[in-house]
Amino acid sequence: MTSQIPTVVSRSTLKRLPLYLHVLEDLQRQGQEYASCTMIAGKFDFGPTQVRKDLEVTGAEGTAKIGFKVSALVKDIKEFLGWHNAxxxxxxxxxxxxxxxxxxxxxxxxxxxxxxxxxxxxxxxxxxxxxxxxxxxxxxxxxxxxxxxxxxxxxxxxxxxxxxxxxxxxxxxxxxxxxxxxxxxxxxxxxxxxxxxxxxxxxxxxxxxxxxxxxxxx
Amino acid sequence: MTSQIPTVVSRSTLKRLPLYLHVLEDLQRQGQEYASCTMIAGKFDFGPTQVRKDLEVTGAEGTAKIGFKVSALVKDIKEFLGWHNAxxxxxxxxxxxxxxxxxxxxxxxxxxxxxxxxxxxxxxxxxxxxxxxxxxxxxxxxxxxxxxxxxxxxxxxxxxxxxxxxxxxxxxxxxxxxxxxxxxxxxxxxxxxxxxxxxxxxxxxxxxxxxxxxxxxx
DNA sequence: TATTTATCGATAAAAAATTATCGATATATT
DNA sequence: AATATATCGATAATTTTTTATCGATAAATA
Missing domain, CATH: 3.40.50.720 (NAD(P)-binding Rossmann-like Domain)
Structure with a gap:
């Protein structure tokens, strides 16, 4: 079974990922351990499905009813964007x-x-x-x-x-x-x-x- | 008969208009009087139909076989973008x-x-x-x-x-x-x-x- | 323990954006 | 003068992006 992660990622998705990162790092500072797509989407003018689809490309995995582990998600997004090393x-x-x-x-x-x-x-x-x-x-x-x-x-x-x-x-x-x-x-x-x-x-x-x-x- | 110009213009189109403006102002400096969508598109990685559709929103009109009058097109784009006065x-x-x-x-x-x-x-x-x-x-x-x-x-x-x-x-x-x-x-x-x-x-x-x-x- | 609820992940539907096609037309060419 | 060609303007087809739906699941609640 091959990976479900799309091989080509749209500009739109790439440009939304830093926005999520910003929200997530805020949550991290506030000590929040988990974050759902619904919660993240609340900061923007689009819905949770958009967020979920965007996050999919990073390979991050969430759990039902809980959402995504913030620390892991931050790491996954940063790696996907190439921001983990300079x-x-x-x-x-x-x-x-x-x-x-x-x-x-x-x-x-x-x-x-x-x-x-x-x-x-x-x-x-x-x-x-x-x-x-x-x-x-x-x-x-x-x-x-x-x-x-x-x-x-x-x-x-x-x-x-x-x-x-x-x-x-x-x-x-x-x-x-x-x-x-x-x-x-x-x-x-x-x-x-x-x-x-x-x-x-x-x-x-x-x-x-x-x-x-x-x-x-x- | 009402105007054919779309009432809502996409971000993508709005963001391409300044690119065209730059090309057109170059042409103006070079003394070119007319410009076709084919010619403008040549500067980018998309086709003349895209350019034509984008220009449509400004209300600019071209003539077959000739293209658009550069000076008029520059004026139309600037007015559409609100760049004609500060x-x-x-x-x-x-x-x-x-x-x-x-x-x-x-x-x-x-x-x-x-x-x-x-x-x-x-x-x-x-x-x-x-x-x-x-x-x-x-x-x-x-x-x-x-x-x-x-x-x-x-x-x-x-x-x-x-x-x-x-x-x-x-x-x-x-x-x-x-x-x-x-x-x-x-x-x-x-x-x-x-x-x-x-x-x-x-x-x-x-x-x-x-x-x-x-x-x-x- | 059964039911309700919030969410994920996947898929389907809808909407939007891009690209292709084609008739009409103005100029250039034969 | 007839034909060929480049382009516009409009519309149609395609592709991409966004949004909606739905079963599965993990926790909360009754």
Whole structure:
């Protein structure tokens, strides 16, 4: 009998798992030992079936009438997301967003460790931001290989993003976390995940506009 | 005959529109007058039908064999997203992410204008970040009313997020852009849009982990 | 001990999103 | 001028995602 766990997991499910994790860690702090899908779903605007289906992909198992053991579930979700041990990453673009990410202390909780940053600007090179060195772009190739870096974070302006991504791919980066609002071309086999604020903002401003339109009419 | 434009637009569509906008503005700079869905889709990993369906919601009209007039399409998308004129916003939490957003120069392109920031920390209050004043929380209520602010941006740590949101709602904020990795409760009628980096990161680290697992096996 | 209840796990149904198809049309080509 | 082609707009088919249903089970309650 083979495993029931689906081999391909939807983005939607993957994006809900960190939400559950947050709730579960809260429960853990409160000393709760078990949690049911009903309880977790209570924190969100969707139902327990959704939660149950999402949790299924992690391989976690619950018991009827009781729910899931919180500690085990946290562990299962973290392992599934790859957050149980840290992935080293390089960041390119020490601007405002770059700085914010370099200063974010909780990334270790999320399986990310930004080792160093790179920038074109000679004025930035050689300085440190949150105790992390800013290096010249030329040094990236060697260091990626020497340090076995797999993740590249792109926080440069849109017009430079494709160039940076091309370099990253050429030096052996396997996964790219992109913050630039530009569509990027990447070769087969490289993982690209976009974290574009403008997309989220679009949803917000559209809803707001729709609301005003409604008020005008009604 | 009523309009063919759907009254409710999916998140997925809303999130793709800024991508098209970026491509279109590139084309505009290059002096291209017309753009077809086929051409736009070429920049992404989905087809022209998807693009056509998305553009439909904006009310834009194209012509067979030619495509859409770029300038008109840009205008239609911007208006649909509410990016044609700026929405004033307050930001709460002048930490790293807060600073990054305060320093982001292109928000005016996306219909957002961060007017001022608020913080609990007395050391921050009174200072300026990117020429924007950091004010004490107590001043928010009055200013929201006086300045007719509709958008609140939450960049505080997770444990303070719900408290900040409650204040925002109570002083009359209509839409909340949340960067804290916490599930938030909001009353009916308030718009909440989450821009949580951890969700995006989850997708990345999971894919990376899956890739390694595959390599181990095969 | 029997009954009720909350939950899981699995499956089925419903809804939503994506992709394919096709007639109409505007331009380019023969 | 006739034919070929690229594209739109609309609709249909497909796929994916979400939600509902239901038997099994573990605990609580009568």
């Amino acid at each position: 992935h080293d990453a390089f960041l390119v673009g020490a601007g405002n967003m770059g700085k914010a990410l370099l200063g974010y202390k909780d990334f270790d909780k999320y399986g990310l460790n930004i080792v160093a940053a790179f920038d074109q600007d000679p004025k930035k090179v050689g300085t440190k931001i949150f105790n992390k060195e800013i290096l010249p772009m030329e040094k990236m190739a060697n260091l990626v290989k020497r340090m076995h870096i797999n993740i590249g974070i792109v926080t440069v302006p849109a017009e430079f993003a494709q160039g940076v991504v091309d370099i990253m791919v050429s030096v052996g980066i396997k996964a790219i976390w992109n913050f630039a609002p530009a569509p990027l071309q990447i070769p087969e086999g490289i993982i690209l995940e976009n974290a574009r604020l403008t997309q989220s903002l679009a949803v917000l401003t559209n809803k707001l506009t729709m609301n005003f339109d409604k008020e005008m009419k009604g | 929405h004033d916003a307050f930001l709460v939490g002048a930490g790293n992410m807060g600073k990054a957003l305060l320093g982001y120069k292109d928000f005016d392109k996306y219909g957002l204008n961060i007017v001022a920031a608020f913080d609990q920390d007395p050391k921050k209050v009174g200072t300026k970040i990117f020429n924007k004043e950091i004010l004490p929380m107590e001043k928010m209520a009055n200013l929201v009313k006086r300045m007719h602010i509709n958008i609140g941006i939450v960049t505080v740590p997770a444990e303070f997020a719900q408290g900040v949101v409650d204040i925002m709602v109570s002083v009359g904020i209509k839409a909340i852009w949340n960067f804290a990795p916490a599930p938030l409760q909001i009353p009916e009628g308030i718009i909440l849009e989450n821009a949580r980096l951890t969700q995006s990161l989850a997708v990345l680290t999971n894919k990376l982990t899956m890739n390694f697992d595959k390599e181990m096996k095969g």
